[in-house]
Amino acid sequence: MNYLDxxxxxYDGKxxxxxxxxxxxxxxxxFQAWKAQVPNAVIDSSTSVQxxxxxAFQTFKIEISYPQGITVHSLSYSRLFDKKEFSVNILYVDRxxxxxxxxxxxxxxxx
Known part of the structure; x- marks a missing residue:
């Protein structure tokens, strides 16, 4: 449950x-997918540039707190390099x- 990929x-956009x-x-x-899959969880998110x-990377952070006391942290970073989108995703439970x-x-x- 702790990984970086x-x-x-x-990217063919403008x-x-x-x-x-x-x-x-x-x-x-x-955000909507997490909300639909885990309707009883408390979900918080934020966006920024890091x-x-x-x-500069577009950054999206989301925390999903399950009723059982487990919190999943998901961080996504992305940016364009010419005509390719590069992204890094970090997901962890253990702080x-x-x-x-x-x-x-x-x-x-x-x-």
Whole structure:
């Protein structure tokens, strides 16, 4: 339940402000999917822009608190590199493991 994954895919949109709108749309879909799958959970989310290695990443954070006392943290970071979208996703339950994953990501270097 604690992992980091990354991927990239072609992005055929117009970039710029359209990309930010696209990210918001995807974030809204993710929020609604979690809400539908876990209707008894308390769900909180936020969006921001975070700098990683001097590059701006669209960031979406969501916390899902289950009635049994378990909280799942999901963080998604994405940005365009030319005509490809690069994304990093971190999911964790254990806070110490999550801090390690986030620290590894935040210390990434892009050249």
């Amino acid at each position: 990354s991927n990239y895919q072609p 970039g710029g402000r359209y990309y930010v709108k696209s990210c918001k749309y995807v974030n809204d879909l993710l 700098m990683i290695s001097g590059l 110490k493991q999550g801090e390690k994953l986030i620290n590894a990501w935040q210390n990434s270097v892009f050249k």
